[in-house]
Amino acid sequence: MIPSDTLDQIISRFQFLEAxxxxxxxxxxxxxxxxxxxxxxxxxxTAWRQLNVDLADAEEMLADPDMAELAQEELPQLRExxxxxxxxxxxxxxxxxxxxxxxxxxEIRPGTGGDEAGLFAADLLRMYQRYADTMGWxxxxxxxxxxxxxxxxxxxxxxxxxxxxxxxxxxxxVHRVQRVPETESGGRVHTSAATVAVLPExxxxxxxxxxxDIRIDTMRASGxxxxxxxxxxxxxxxxxxPTGIIVVSAEKSQHRNRxxxxxxxxxxxYDLERQRIDGERSADRKAQVGSxxxxxxxxxxxxxxxxxxxxxxxxxxxxxDAIMQGDLDEIIDALISEHxxxxxxxxxx
Numbered sequence: 575m576i577p578s579d580t581l582d583q584i585i586s587r588f589q590f591l592e593a594x595x596x597x598x599x600x601x602x603x604x605x606x607x608x609x610x611x612x613x614x615x616x617x618x619x620t621a622w623r624q625l626n627v628d629l630a631d632a633e634e635m636l637a638d639p640d641m642a643e644l645a646q647e648e649l650p651q652l653r654e655x656x657x658x659x660x661x662x663x664x665x666x667x668x669x670x671x672x673x674x675x676x677x678x679x680x681e682i683r684p685g686t687g688g689d690e691a692g693l694f695a696a697d698l699l700r701m702y703q704r705y706a707d708t709m710g711w712x713x714x715x716x717x718x719x720x721x722x723x724x725x726x727x728x729x730x731x732x733x734x735x736x737x738x739x740x741x742x743x744x745x746x747x748v749h750r751v752q753r754v755p756e757t758e759s760g761g762r763v764h765t766s767a768a769t770v771a772v773l774p775e776x777x778x779x780x781x782x783x784x785x786x787d788i789r790i791d792t793m794r795a796s797g798x799x800x801x802x803x804x805x806x807x808x809x810x811x812x813x814x815x816p817t818g819i820i821v822v823s824a825e826k827s828q829h830r831n832r833x834x835x836x837x838x839x840x841x842x843x844y845d846l847e848r849q850r851i852d853g854e855r856s857a858d859r860k861a862q863v864g865s866x867x868x869x870x871x872x873x874x875x876x877x878x879x880x881x882x883x884x885x886x887x888x889x890x891x892x893x894x895d896a897i898m899q900g901d902l903d904e905i906i907d908a909l910i911s912e913h914x915x916x917x918x919x920x921x922x923x
Contacts, residue, residue: 588612618666673774674740687766690755692725695768704900711735739774744909747872776844789813
């Protein structure tokens, strides 16, 4: 049962914010943000309470001979709606991840498997690019190092749009592929892997970096295959001394490189802090979907059988071609549902 006093407190807070905004007092932007966050919750509370009133009214009508027939028609529909509306209310009350609305940085690196791992990393990059296109998101490659075969040594991309981190945050982990490599003449199936890390992009208010904590070096950027070689010292490497994190950006503009490298560094430090807080909050994070453990094998892509298996939620889909083309909604929706179910169990347990 949802505690009525909890719902009353939410509505009181919502009404207070509404009054404050009408008067023009306080930090309007901050008030408006909290107000907009609470609005869908208040709408769910109102809908749930109204449904309970309608149910009580219909049950009372059963005792009235003139209204009993109408009540008998309405009651099954109202009773059917109640668990649906109640579940929607419970989900709206779950604690929100402050990073869900942020843009995300995706980092992809090949793991075991040599050249084939690099090619698979490139396939994953294209998969996320196509998914971003279907979602209407902006996908920008910030830094990319490629192999001679067209694979990836390392890539960092920025994805911006509505609800980016909320949709992509469960992609972090080890992605394993089973297929016959193009470089394999004997037709044997090989297993290789790539690591994906999805980080919420940090804002200046999230991370403050003291100038004494960083060392910035400029160096010569290397070009591709002997042409377009950058002969100026435009590449930027930033070392965060307290953590040892090193970020390199090698675009043509040194000024732009400094901006990019600082943004990536802030994002990595923000992610470290989020992991530390999450670790303190929950001792059994590894049992949770989206624990953020980058070493966890989360998914297998089996090309000979056209099968994708997500090991965290025991989901298997036989539509690998569509998935590699960016058809990820079914997987992501299932992961979000599982995560919400765990949150509900924790909240009510």
